[in-house]
Structures are given as C-alpha cells and as structure tokens.
Amino acid sequence: MKALAIIFLALVGTLIINGPIQSYADPQLDALLQIATQARENLKMNISQINNVPDEITRLFKQGSDETDALSNAIDKKDVVSARQHFLSAMNFFKTTNDKINSLNVTQVNNQQQTDTLQLQSEITRLAKIGETLKTIAITNHASFDFTQFDQLIQKAKQDLDNGNISEASKSIEEANHIVIDAHQSLTNVAKQRTPDRAKDFTEKQIERLDKMGSTSTQNSMTQAPKVSTTSKTSSNFTSYENPKDTVAKLKKLAAAGKVDEALKVIKSFEAHQK
C-alpha cells in the first residue's frame, strides 16, 4: 500500500516536472509539411517560367521534393526526429534552388502599380498599428494628443488606394507618418516629465522598505554578535553600505536635499551589493 502510494506520487511528480516541457518540445508536424509543400509548389511554378532550366536547379529541386515526400512519410509514421531532419533538409535544398533561380534573374515581376499597392497597404497597416498603440498609451497616461487628423489620413489613404490613386495615398501616408513621429516625441516628453515624480515615489518606498529591513536585522542582532558594516566602492563612486540602516540614513539625507538621482544610484549599488 505504502509502496504503491510512493510510486504513484513519484509518477505525478515526474509529470509535474517534465509534462509541459515534453509537450512543448514536440513540433507541430503538420506545420512542417505545410511549409515544405508551399515552398515546393512555389518553386515549381517559378521553375516552369524559366526557359532552358539549368540541370543544377532541376537536381536541387528534385532533392528538395524527395525530402518533402520523405517528410510526409515520416509524419505518417509519427517519426518526429526523422520528420524534423527531412524538413530541414528539404528547406535547405529549396533555399539553394531559390538562390540559383535568383541568380538567373528571370522571374522578376516588374509591375510598378502592383508593387506600390502592396507596399502602401503594408505601410498603412503598420502605421495604423503604431497609431493604435500610441493612442492606448496616450489614454492610459492621460497625455493629450489629438489623433483625429491621423485617423482621417489613414482613412483617406485607404480610400485612395482602393481607387488606385497611388500618389495621393502615398502623400497621406507620409503625413500620417509625420503625425506618428510627433505623437511619439510628445509621449516621450510626457514620460520624461513624469520621471522625477516617479523617482521620488520610488525612493520613498525604498526608504520605507529598507527601514523595515533595518529594524528586522536589528531585532535579529539582539541575540547575535554585532554585524560589522563593510563598505564598498561602486562604479559610480558612491559608497554603498551593507547595513540597510546606514543606507536608509544616507537616502533620507539625499531625498531631503532633493538629490533623487544620487539616491537612485545609492539604491542601485545597494541592490547590486545585496545580490
């Protein structure tokens, strides 16, 4: 009965320690096949566009294709290790094939309208996301910045792009980009302005914490031999005290003198010393 309970507990213990790690280490085999197959299909179509395909490209592509088939077989057999090897091998062959195709420079599609549209769509998405992040930060931090014009410009850029008016869309995006830069600068300034107050609060809290630490250590030392305070020179040339009481005294002095920056350096060196 006892032996059974011990074995059972050991089993559960092993599960607790290893369970999540093992399940995390297993790759999604379908994803491997999906990526390799997509690469194969894409290269196949690219190769079909080339006149007189060099033998090297054909050979490399075939090797990659064979590795993809082997990957599929390994997945059917649920052989994770083999599947991984075939995936990496296939992707390596496909990469080399793609590099060789690139060197031929025959598959470049030079359609300015298409390229511009795609690039601008991406630009709009990127700016809209940055705008949303900055808006949320501005609201959370009660910073006043008007994003109305930014929203209008993004809407206009989208409409212009839908109507095929690339140059107008490009102008709107550029203006929106400037607003993002301004908003970012404005929020950076807000953060800088609020830092001294936050630093002061932090210093006060640290004084309180170290004060408590000091009183606890004093109570403990009542029954023990008195601890010798050691000093150490820190990189910032501030003397750090191992004893929290001394540090608190120094911090209080600096805080009272309004030297918050120096107080922060003392806290930092004290923390570093504690570690």
Place this chain on the structure above:
Amino acid sequence: MPQEYQMIAVQEVLPEGMLFVRINCILTTMVRAPVIAACFVLLVLSSFVQYAVGSPKVLDFTIYTDGTTHVFYQTDVDSQSPDSALNLYGNSIENLVVQDENGTLLSSRVNQSTATVETLGSSTIKADYDTPDLISKNGKTWTFHVNSTIDYSILLPKNSVIVGMSVSPLNMQIVDDQSLISLPSGSAEINYIIGVLGTSQTATLAIQKAQDFINTLTSTGVKTPMALAKLEEAKLDFNQGKYSDAESLAAAAKSLALQEQQTTNSVSNMSSDNLPISVLIVGGIIAAGAAGFMIMKRKRSSNSITPSVITKNNYIAPDKETIYKLKPELRQDDKDIVAFISEKGGQVFESELRKKFLMPRTTMWRAVKRLEREDVIEIEKVDQQNLIKLRKPEETEK
C-alpha cells in the same frame, strides 16, 4: 480475529446471490482515494504555478513588406532596481515605447542595441519598436535573421511564401492570410518571397493579363465568348478568395482566347486569299506609320522622364566597392541603391531612386535615412527635391 469472525457470520446470514464486499478492501480504497485526489489536485495546480512562475517573457516579430520588423518584447524586471537594461534586436531603433504592467509609459535611453529603462518599481516591462536591421533582401528573396535567447513568434507579411528555413518551427497557423510561426530559442534564418504565384497579387496579374488580351482581340473584331465565360469564372473564384484557382482559370481564359483567335484567323485567311495585293500594301504602310509614331512617342516620353540636370561642381563619385568594403554590414537592398547612385555618377534625386526600385515615397525615405545614418550618403535640397549624394570614402570612414 473478531473482525474475521464477524465477516463469516455476515456471510452465513446473507441470502443466496447477494454481493459480498470485504471490509479491508473498502478501507484500502478509502485511504487511497484522498491520495489520488491530492495527486490530481497537485497536477492541476502545478500547471497554473508553472504558468505563473515560469518564464513570462514574450517576444513577437511582425514583418512588413518593406523589410521593417516590429518587435514586441515583454519581460519581468527587478522591481527593487531603479532601472533595467534591455537588449534590443537591431541597431537602428525607431518608435521605441516602453510601458510597465499598468500601461504607464516609462522613460528610456537607447545606446546602440541596448535601452536603459527607468523602471522605478515596475515589475514587468513591455517594449514596442521598429527596426530594419533584421531583414535583408537578395533579388526578390527576403531573409529574416535573429538570434533569440527565448522562444518567439514571427508574423510574416501577406502573400508571402517561405522558401528556406534553418530551424524546425514549434507551430504554424494562418492568421488573416498571414503565417504566424512559433520558433524555438537560438539562431534562426527564414527566407521568404512576397507576391508569389498562387497569391492574390499574381492572381490579379493573371486576370488582368487575360482581360487585356481578350480586349485586344475584341478590338480587332475577334469574338471570344468562351474565353470571357472562363474569365468570369476566374473573377468569381478571386472574389471568393480562391486565388490559386482564379489564376489557373485566368490562364485557361487566355488560352481559350488564343484558340478562338486562331479559329477566326483560319476562317478569315480562307477569305483573305482573294484580297487584292494593293489592300495588303496599304495596310503595311499604315502599320509602319503606326510603329514609327509609337517609337517617336516613346522617345519623347523617355526624354520627359529624365530629371532636371544635376550640376556637378567638381564632384568626384566615390567607388561603390570602397563603400562596400568600409560598410560590409550594409543590407543587400541598400547596396543596390549605392550601386545605382554610383552608376549615375554618385548623385541622384530621390524620385529617380523611387522609379528605379519601384518603392513608395516613405519606404524609400526610410532607406535613404538609413544610408544617411550609416554615413554612406548625404542629402541635399535642390529645387525642392532631395538630391542623394554618395559620401567620399574618407567621410564614410569617419
């Protein structure tokens, strides 16, 4: 023994067919049940504890089509320390914002690829920024390279297909037509192509090509009812998001149009055998005239594209190879820009670069700014236009 005696007594009293359960078995089960229950509770709790205590770090990369990467990084920091150093991915950092667990904006200073964040009591920091340094381009292949100490995810741009990968992914899923890949910690390289066959972009191109071809035939009097029907099918599939099918149907529409043209030609050839030679001569003269007019028009338009003449005040163009040697870390697309400027005598207008590399204004602006930061080029304002000049090697070296 008294227990055994009691059991026997019960057994004797029991009527025939009644189930007999031994008392010591019930007792064992009763003792085991709480142990089993406790184990299960421990197992369930452990997953929560591991989730809470385990690494709370999050690292997400969002890749955009112009080669910019947006990085989101979340990590725990020492709440007793006034500041915290944050390693950034890339050297050129744009739009960096750092927040704490409550969304409070934190002040930070960036030095190369490290940011010092004034955490002042925060226990978690969340950093958002953009960098162009994680991606390079060779031909039409883009390469994302990163070396991370933690597991991370990558969101690839729309219409992109991976053609090379140096590590096995942990997972992959499609989110809003974009591939979201989870990768393990360590160094990884992903090669991908944007705007490949089978995607919406190439399907649009195929439909457009087929439409143009049919329109041309229609304008010359060739009727293409079958091709038009097939093209409609292609458009229908495209609207339903079946880009690969749409592309195949568009190609089929073009083939049908070609067949219909051949059929019409064969019919007209039979009748044209009787045409007088004079008509053919007149037709030939008209065609030659049209061709001449087109050539003239093209020449004129090419002249009008040429930007305003750049005055070269004893400016000696630096050699591109020298720049490459001094700046080996330059991205391939930046090297291409340098090569183009060098070919053009060391200075070009930004508008020329946009035309050459088919890039929108803001994308080219960022590329130019990047090269300016690297001291490879300098920007001058000439007639309200940006004139991009390659810096002399000695200036670049500085």
